[in-house]
Amino acid sequence: xxxxxxxxxxxxxxxxxxxxxxxxxxxxxxxxxxxxxxxxxxxxxxxxxxxxxxxxxxxxxxxxxxxxxxxxxxxxxxxxxxxxxxxxxxxxxxxxxxxxxxxxxxxxxxxxxxxxxxxxxxxxxxxxxxxxxxxxxxxxxxxxxxxxxxxxxxxxxxxxxxxxxxxxxxxxxxxxxxxxxxxxxxxxxxxxxxxxxxxxxxxxxxxxxxxxxxxxxxxxxxxxxxxxxxxxxxxxxxxxxxxxxxxxxxxxxxxxxxxxxxxxxxxxxxxxxxxxxxxxxxxxxxxxxxxxxxxxxxxxxxxxxxxxxxxxxxxxxxxxxxxxxxxxxxxxxxxxxxxxxxxxxxxxxxxxxxxxxxxxxxxxxxxxxxxxxxxxxxxxxxxxxxxxxxxxxxxxxxxxxxxxxxxxxxxxxxxxxxxxxxxxxxxxxx
Amino acid sequence: xxxxxxxxxxxxxxxxxxxxxxxxxxxxxxxxxxxxxxxxxxxxxxxxxxxxxxxxxxxxxxxxxxxxxxxxxxxxxxxxxxxxxxxxxxxxxxxxxxxxxxxxxxxxxxxxxxxxxxxxxxxxxxxxxxxxxxxxxxxxxxxxxxxxxxxxxxxxxxxxxxxxx
Numbered sequence: 001x002x003x004x005x006x007x008x009x010x011x012x013x014x015x016x017x018x019x020x021x022x023x024x025x026x027x028x029x030x031x032x033x034x035x036x037x038x039x040x041x042x043x044x045x046x047x048x049x050x051x052x053x054x055x056x057x058x059x060x061x062x063x064x065x066x067x068x069x070x071x072x073x074x075x076x077x078x079x080x081x082x083x084x085x086x087x088x089x090x091x092x093x094x095x096x097x098x099x100x101x102x103x104x105x106x107x108x109x110x111x112x113x114x115x116x117x118x119x120x121x122x123x124x125x126x127x128x129x130x131x132x133x134x135x136x137x138x139x140x141x142x143x144x145x146x147x148x149x150x151x152x153x154x155x156x157x158x159x160x161x162x163x164x165x166x167x168x169x170x171x172x173x174x175x176x177x178x179x180x181x182x183x184x185x186x187x188x189x190x191x192x193x194x195x196x197x198x199x200x201x202x203x204x205x206x207x208x209x210x211x212x213x214x215x216x217x218x219x220x221x222x223x224x225x226x227x228x229x230x231x232x233x234x235x236x237x238x239x240x241x242x243x244x245x246x247x248x249x250x251x252x253x254x255x256x257x258x259x260x261x262x263x264x265x266x267x268x269x270x271x272x273x274x275x276x277x278x279x280x281x282x283x284x285x286x287x288x289x290x291x292x293x294x295x296x297x298x299x300x301x302x303x304x305x306x307x308x309x310x311x312x313x314x315x316x317x318x319x320x321x322x323x324x325x326x327x328x329x330x331x332x333x334x335x336x337x338x339x340x341x342x343x344x345x346x347x348x349x350x351x352x353x354x355x356x357x358x359x360x361x362x363x364x365x366x367x368x369x370x371x372x373x374x375x376x377x378x379x380x381x382x383x384x385x386x387x388x389x390x391x392x393x394x395x396x397x398x399x400x401x402x403x404x405x406x407x408x409x410x411x412x413x414x415x416x417x418x419x420x421x422x423x424x425x426x427x428x429x430x
Numbered sequence: 431x432x433x434x435x436x437x438x439x440x441x442x443x444x445x446x447x448x449x450x451x452x453x454x455x456x457x458x459x460x461x462x463x464x465x466x467x468x469x470x471x472x473x474x475x476x477x478x479x480x481x482x483x484x485x486x487x488x489x490x491x492x493x494x495x496x497x498x499x500x501x502x503x504x505x506x507x508x509x510x511x512x513x514x515x516x517x518x519x520x521x522x523x524x525x526x527x528x529x530x531x532x533x534x535x536x537x538x539x540x541x542x543x544x545x546x547x548x549x550x551x552x553x554x555x556x557x558x559x560x561x562x563x564x565x566x567x568x569x570x571x572x573x574x575x576x577x578x579x580x581x582x583x584x585x586x587x588x589x590x591x592x593x594x595x
Contacts (some may be wrong), residue, residue: 007536014529020446025467026439028467028472029467029472029474030442030471030472031472032468032469033471035472036473036475192461194461206435251443272501330526398546
């Protein structure tokens with residue numbers, strides 16, 4: 001075999017060894033696309049103008065606006081800015097924001113308000129724009145001389161889910177409800193949710209959601225940029241209480257007065273492909289077809305699982321010859337997921353079926369996300385294998401050896417149906 | 431006319447798996463691969479909704495991905511440097527181990543050489559197509575490919591894996 005052929009095989013095996021996190025990729029991609037759009041729109045709106053802000057201590061700050069991904073023009077000198085004004089003492093002050101049509105959040109006014117509410121510091125790299133009339137975002141670098149901090153946030157009439165996520169990175173999240181019904185989510189700790197990714201990059205962030213739907217989010221990092229920078233200080237410069245004081249200030253109600261929350265979007269019915277119907281049929285009674293080649297277990301199927309344990313959808317994928325069964329069945333542990341070796345059995349029609357189990361770790365930070373157990377059943381010839389898989393999960397608080405055993409027993413009871421579905425999948429694919 | 435966000439979602443859902451696998455081969459790191467694909471999809475989204483759906487969105491996305499990867503590597507500057515002489519490693523006895531060794535050796539190549547090999551041998555791009563995606567001449571791609579394969583061969587410490595004629 002030539003090295004080219006060997007490399008080709010190695011690349012295919014390596015690439016197909018992994019399960020891409022498609023949902024995260026698409027959501028993250030759209031988020032970044034929207035951010036790029038916002039920056040582009042803001043650049044159009046502001047042009048080459050720079051906004052001069054006065055920090056609390058009276059430092060005159062020139063804010064270079066909107067250095068985009070396609071290369072900005074760098075900081076703008078104060079003398080170049082025709083919109084710069086001076087106050088009575090001759091100090092440069094922010095040019096008054098342009099009058100906005102009623103019922104819209106003004107991004108510039110949002111930046112002014114945040115800067116005024118934070119402790120004194122030099123403000124640079126400011127960027128702000130709207131996400132539509134009912135929402136505005138901003139970011140800038142704040143530096144009091146002891147370490148630059150990337151500050152970012154959003155003011156929106158679209159209330160976000162204020163609940164605390166499961167934290168596995170060593171950080172903390174607290175949820176409070178104030179007397180007026182405003183909810184506060186206060187988080188601090190490593191920026192990335194994964195415990196093994198840049199644990200020294202830390203962020204403090206607070207979100208307030210008022211009963212009116214007004215949501216104010218503010219975050220500060222211990223580094224000058226979101227990525228690709230070294231921390232400038234051990235912790236972000238502001239505590240959660242300092243940020244909470246900013247996001248619950250009365251100024252936000254004033255700035256959003258007259259802004260109407262958007263009407264809720266109507267939710268369409270997801271498309272159910274024929275492959276999902278075939279999968280549900282093959283799995284048997286109690287399974288319903290779901291979107292994207294999945295089948296949803298009904299109550300008849302989930303009987304036997306401990307109360308509170310959630311069964312995900314069964315999903316079917318086809319794997320080509322690039323990833324052999326041997327490679328698929330290699331036991332390993334990655335990011336808290338332990339993949340066990342396969343067992344081989346004979347399925348319907350004498351087809352060889354490989355059964356694999358995976359579980360989440362019971363110790364360490366990943367265990368805080370709860371316990372999950374997977375069943376993966378593979379059938380078919382090497383060149384075109386079908387895999388049907390399902391995950392059942394329990395919370396970290398509820399999981400016990402007995403509940404885990406019941407979950408494993410339930411998965412064992414599904415092997416026959418999954419072998420049937422995987423075998424049927426080969427015939428469908430063939 | 432701008433393309434629809436719904437159309438983009440459908441495209442992104444169908445192609446992100448492939449893009450991630452390519453990114454995984456280029457970066458060898460789950461988080462970096464995730465970043466790279468999200469960055470890529472963000473750029474494609476912007477082009478899609480501002481202008482129109484690209485004629486061949488998959489090719490557009492792949493080109494964006496490899497160029498973004500090279501730019502990111504350049505920005506990383508001195509933090510990662512390919513080595514001129516890769517250590518010789520005993521040839522593993524099994525196919526699986528040999529492939530692992532190859533992947534490890536690939537990760538130590540110069541970013542552009544790595545892109546060339548991944549485009550040629552994972553994405554099945556021809557020399558000309560690879561050259562067009564990277565803005566290089568076909569000769570430069572051939573030369574990079576030849577050099578990179580030789581380095582992989584040197585890592586394996588064997589002449590048995592002879593190049594194709």
